[in-house]
Amino acid sequence: MAEKDPATTRQPARAGKLAEPINWLRKEVDRVFDDLVRQPDRLFDFGFGNPRLPNFPLVEIKDKDDAYRINADVPGFQPDRISVSVADGVLVIKGEADDSSRSEEDGVVVEERHRGSFERRIPLPGAVADDGVKARLKNGVLKISVPKAKAPSARAVPIETGDG
The missing domain is CATH 2.60.40.790 (Immunoglobulin-like)
Incomplete structure (x- = not known):
């Protein structure tokens, strides 16, 4: 009898549903770091309106x-x-x-x-x-x-x- 390849073995449907929140979290963390690279001033904004941001003044x-x-x-x-x-x-x-x-x-x-x-x-x-x-x-x-x-x-x- 041939041994099953673990890479091609399907995971149960339950494991796929558990991976959805983890994938969402990974995408959100990637988005946050991408935003910090594109707009580093936002790191220290804290909602007070950093004057170096393009939307200042309101x-x-x-x-x-x-x-x-x-x-x-x-x-x-x-x-x-x-x-x-x-x-x-x-x-x-x-x-x-x-x-x-x-x-x-x-x-x-x-x-x-x-x-x-x-x-x-x-x-x-x-x-x-x-x-x-x-x-x-x-x-x-x-x-x-x-x-x-x-x-x-x-x-x-x-x-x-x-x-x-």
Whole structure:
């Protein structure tokens, strides 16, 4: 009688069902490590919004009749360290922080440093008038108004007569 090859012997159906969660776990662990290789900054994010991530600052965009209104959360950034520009229908918000503070109370010294920079590019859905952009920073919220470009109106073209 021939001996059975263990590599070709089928496992019972129960063993296959036990392997499903293990295979799922292996795929999830592989996905997590792949994400860390592609986005190493996320390792230290902890949900607090690491400024080096592409989704910082968080923004809210409203499409109004005459303009796009954008609110961006930029806590801790000073107005002279933020720039806003619009070119080719893309709003660019850049910022840099390099602040420190020190306080001493009842023998306890608290010294904090904030350093970091960000750049966020936001494509706007329609034509904009680049020259009327306004930005205002208040209580850590940057409010930007980007006026929409006026649609060209139809006009009658006179027809000339005569030779030459």
